[in-house]
Amino acid sequence: MSMSRTSRTKERLVVIGGDAAGMSAASQARRLKGPAELEIVAFERGHFTSYSACGIPYWVGGDVAERDQLIARTPEEHRARGIGLRIRTEVTEIDAEGARVRSRDLASGAESWTSYDKLVIATGARPVRPELPGVDAPGVHGVQTLDDGQALLDTLAATRGRRAVVVGAGYIGVEMAEALINRGYEVTVVNRSKEPMATLDPDMGRLVHKAMEGLGITMVNDAEVTGLPTGDDGRVRAVATEDAEYPADVVVLGIGVRPETTLAQAAGLPLGEHHGLLTDLAMRVRGHENIWAGGDCVEVLDLVSGSERHIPLGTHANKHGQVIGANVGGGYATFPGVVGTAVSKVCDLEIARTGLREKDARRAGLQFEAVTVESTSRAGYYPGADPMTVKMLAERRTGRLLGVQIVGGEGAGKRVDIAAVALTAGMTVEQMTALDLGYAPPFSPVWDPILVAARKAVAAVRANGV
Incomplete structure (x- = not known):
């Protein structure tokens, strides 16, 4: 039986999950509080910690030669930084009322309880x-x-x-x-x-x-x-x-994947429509003062639609961990939400999206205009100019940008970041047409494809009474 809360002289942080959100939280908390003030115990049921799940297809396909290239920090490196990491140990129960978790060593089968003062749930997602x-x-x-x-x-x-x-x-x-x-x-x-x-x-x-x-x-x-x-x-x-x-x-x-919230649900913690944990802006589980959650097991606020969504991405997980670690360690940080940005590729075709699709906008009760333009990644006369298709959604009466999708050759994918910033700032498509974007023939046409789409969206919005 582990030491009880009442017999300890320093706080104990327990972390469930040893990947992006969990170990980012543990590492950030450790930067703010040393071992004399805060004991950190982390449980990971797998063999690895702090790795890039997004890189797995490229490892399987041979683009990444070695598995270990995907690992940002090993268990030994975490332990050297003062984090008590237990590998191949699965948490089987959260007792929120008693402020403790039950774990099982997967090698020996031995079970034990570990009490906590603060708990971080970073159990990730599971494949459907x-x-x-x-x-x-x-x-x-x-x-x-x-x-x-x-x-x-x-x-x-x-x-x-x-x-x-x-x-x-x-x-x-x-x-x-x-x-x-x-x-x-x-x-x-x-x-x-x-x-x-x-x-x-x-x-x-x-x-x-x-x-x-x-x-x-x-x-x-x-x-x-x-x-x-x-x-x-x-x-x-x-x-x-x-x-x-x-x-x-x-x-x-x-x-696809679903939030891994079996433990949280059994413990009576609040789950959303997509079965992800619900948190406040500080990533604290709603209604629970000493429990935080982050990564693929939580739902996040969509800043465009105003609804909760489940978006399992490593970028969000690492940010969640930083926010949680700051708050657990005595600082202050918040995670305001997302606009739903993602990129991928098929061979040389780059695929990107941010904001709302047409069906998302309809579900949110929004009236909108959708426009599509064909352009190129560079000036048409410059060698290597690849075709690019940009689709843009704008709210009908206000002209507010709602979403952008881009499919094209080299240079297409990361252009979505322009739209992600515009969405976060709440810009209209008319405001976007004046953006001072970088131009030279090797990088874009005189009118960047994003701006061409914005101009077409402005015309569509104006034609419908704005």
Whole structure:
């Protein structure tokens, strides 16, 4: 039995989860308070800490040569900085009333209670595994942690067949499809939506569809998976839909992730519509003075729509951790919210979005104008100018920018940051047309594609009575 709260002379911070949010919080708290003032105990059920889950598809695909390149800080480095990190130890219960957590050593099976004065929940997200026949068969993989990535690579190394099926065509599904193509597999993507990348509007997703087919990926859209048939050896052998069966030697689930809030729910902590933990601006769990939460297990405020969303990204997780660590360590910080910015790529095609899609705007009750422009990444006469499509949404009466989607060649993706700043600042599309953006022929046309889209959006808004 661990030491009780009443018999200790210094505060104890307990952290559940050893990746971005959890270890950023622990590290920031340690910078503010030394070991004499604050004891930090962190639990991680996997083998690794502080790693880039976003880099896993590039490791699987061979762009990143070694797993350890994705690790920012090892358990030994955390311990050297005064953080009591327990690897391969899973927290199985949170007793919020008693201010303690129960943990189990995954090697020995031994269980114990650890009391806390302050608790950080950073349990991340888990891949969606639909309740389908065969979904737990050997050869079926989710990809969320480094352990998951290693397990997939082990399967690829041991599998003689070269047929892979990816279920789902979101960020992970698209990136894993390309990774498997790079590994020499015949890849089929089975997607329930009309087009890949449901984070885009379908007309923009169609551009991604074409690029994937250009890589040699077989796209099966508008298809619902009904099961994963297995062979006599028990391994997965295919992915079945209502209309067809697609042979598979390996299956990757890229359906998305859900907040890992099983512990929080059992402890009676508040969850939102997307089953993520609800926090205040300081990342403190609502209604609980000494419990904080951050990373992929929480819901965040969408600054454009005003609603709570679940957006699992490492950028947010690290910011959450910094905010939590500052507050736990006696300082003050807040996390105001997000605008929903994300980038990805398929081969040389860059994909970016921020703000609201058309269906998001409709769900929020907003009336809007949507415009699309075709441009290039550089001056048209400059070598290497790649085509680029920009879609922009603006509120009908006010002209307020609501969202931007960009699909194009080199230089397309990071242009979305211009729109992300404009959204955060609450700018109108008319104000955007006056932005003093950098120009030279190697970098953009005289009118940057973002500004061309803003001008077209202004015209659309004006035509509808503003």
